[in-house]
Amino acid sequence: MIHAYVRVCCTFYCQSYGAEGNRSMGVPGEDLAGVYSAKDFVGWYNGLPSCRELSPDLSCETAVVLGQGNVALDVARILLCPLDILKSTDITQLALEALAESKVRRVLIVGRRGPVQVACTIKELREMVNLPDTRPEMVAADFEGVQEAVNDLPRPRKRLTELMLKTAMEVPGEKEQERRKKASRVWGFRFFRSPVEVLSDPDHKRTAGIRLAINMLEGSGESARAVLTGEVEDVTCGLVISSIGYKSLPIDASVPFDSHRAIVPNIMGRVQQATGLYCSGWLKTGPTGVIATTMNNSFDTARSVVEDMDSRRLDVSAGKPGSQSISALLDERGVKPVLFSDWEKIDALETRRGEAIGKPREKLLTVEEMLLEARK
Numbered sequence: 563m564i565h566a567y568v569r570v571c572c573t574f575y576c577q578s579y580g581a582e583g584n585r586s587m588g589v590p591g592e593d594l595a596g597v598y599s600a601k602d603f604v605g606w607y608n609g610l611p612s613c614r615e616l617s618p619d620l621s622c623e624t625a626v627v628l629g630q631g632n633v634a635l636d637v638a639r640i641l642l643c644p645l646d647i648l649k650s651t652d653i654t655q656l657a658l659e660a661l662a663e664s665k666v667r668r669v670l671i672v673g674r675r676g677p678v679q680v681a682c683t684i685k686e687l688r689e690m691v692n693l694p695d696t697r698p699e700m701v702a703a704d705f706e707g708v709q710e711a712v713n714d715l716p717r718p719r720k721r722l723t724e725l726m727l728k729t730a731m732e733v734p735g736e737k738e739q740e741r742r743k744k745a746s747r748v749w750g751f752r753f754f755r756s757p758v759e760v761l762s763d764p765d766h767k768r769t770a771g772i773r774l775a776i777n778m779l780e781g782s783g784e785s786a787r788a789v790l791t792g793e794v795e796d797v798t799c800g801l802v803i804s805s806i807g808y809k810s811l812p813i814d815a816s817v818p819f820d821s822h823r824a825i826v827p828n829i830m831g832r833v834q835q836a837t838g839l840y841c842s843g844w845l846k847t848g849p850t851g852v853i854a855t856t857m858n859n860s861f862d863t864a865r866s867v868v869e870d871m872d873s874r875r876l877d878v879s880a881g882k883p884g885s886q887s888i889s890a891l892l893d894e895r896g897v898k899p900v901l902f903s904d905w906e907k908i909d910a911l912e913t914r915r916g917e918a919i920g921k922p923r924e925k926l927l928t929v930e931e932m933l934l935e936a937r938k
């Protein structure tokens with residue numbers, strides 16, 4: 563349908579709707595109360611209308627975050643961050659109130675591979691290490707052989723691994739020792755562990771722990787693979803947040819989609835077998851990279867469009883109705899689009915509401931409220 567519409571109405575069309583889904587663990591117990599996807603948890607504290615009702619149960623002491631990417635570290639930090647710091651961010655008031663009552667004091671960030679393979683960046687790790695009122699709790703055995711390997715690592719990975727080694731293995735200076743002694747909250751990486759089953763309480767109602775398979779590594783460096791040893795370990799926890807990556811979803815049967823890689827198959831943003839269709843963002847590359855990576859990737863797609871216009875791969879000579887026909891169709895169907903100027907009204911209201919309570923913004927949490935403001 564989309565593709566047919568592109569042919570009639572516009573010369574080209576670029577899809578950039580991101581990665582709305584998440585990879586699932588595929589283990590028993592995943593549906594128990596107390597298990598959340600990072601996508602939903604992040605959506606909840608960031609004020610995504612669809613996650614407003616999540617109301618995560620934060621009544622346990624230990625939380626396990628599965629995955630060791632930047633999202634996992636974001637989640638761990640939110641769970642442990644002192645309220646005074648959170649209060650001056652744009653976190654929703656709803657999340658702030660729930661976190662004020664939270665009993666979570668220990669967060670374990672679990673990865674299937676080793677310290678040399680963590681997916682987070684040094685910036686995020688540094689923020690975790692420096693988070694006030696927390697101290698690290700690592701397992702020395704996980705770092706066996708890492709010191710010896712560190713000098714051969716590529717530079718960004720080397721600096722990240724050095725920070726991890728320092729945090730896990732070095733005896734800190736007096737000031738840092740004092741800070742750690744006073745800390746009321748604990749975080750730590752757990753390596754070489756894959757989720758096997760979320761364990762339930764005796765009533766089979768909610769999460770009581772997680773069974774982890776113990777892995778060893780096959781190969782070395784970033785491409786090393788986790789291989790099961792056959793041993794397992796149970797960790798007691800009341801909250802499990804699965805942060806093993808996001809996933810794009812197909813939007814329309816007429817647009818090619820690679821279900822295995824969860825991307826729109828493309829070459830430099832040109833959707834394969836669909837002239838006139840382009841893609842950018844996580845839909846194009848999969849859910850990797852920081853904002854700058856995604857931005858540069860989108861510039862590449864724009865470059866492909868310009869090249870195709872110049873080389874006449876795209877026929878720009880034929881006049882097409884473009885947005886006019888789309889507006890007419892929306893009108894006919896009674897759909898009122900939200901324009902940039904409408905969004906600016908929502909932005910202004912959120913900013914005003916935030917200012918009143920010392921925050922950069924206080925977000926509107928329902929689409930109804932947003933539309934009400936937009937249409938004023």
Ligand code: NAP
Pocket residue numbers: 585587628629630631632633634636673674675679680681682686756757805806807808849850851852853
């Ligand atoms: P990610 O960086 O891809 O990390 C995913 C983590 O999940 C990895 O540790 C991965 O381990 C693990 N994992 C994947 N499949 C697994 C499985 N089946 N079982 C166990 N573990 C599994 O994803 P992300 O943290 O969701 O972040 C997505 C992107 O957004 C990243 O590029 C990230 O940098 C970016 N981001 C950036 C920021 C920031 O800059 N502040 C904040 C949020 C997100 P393996 O390595 O073994 O696969």
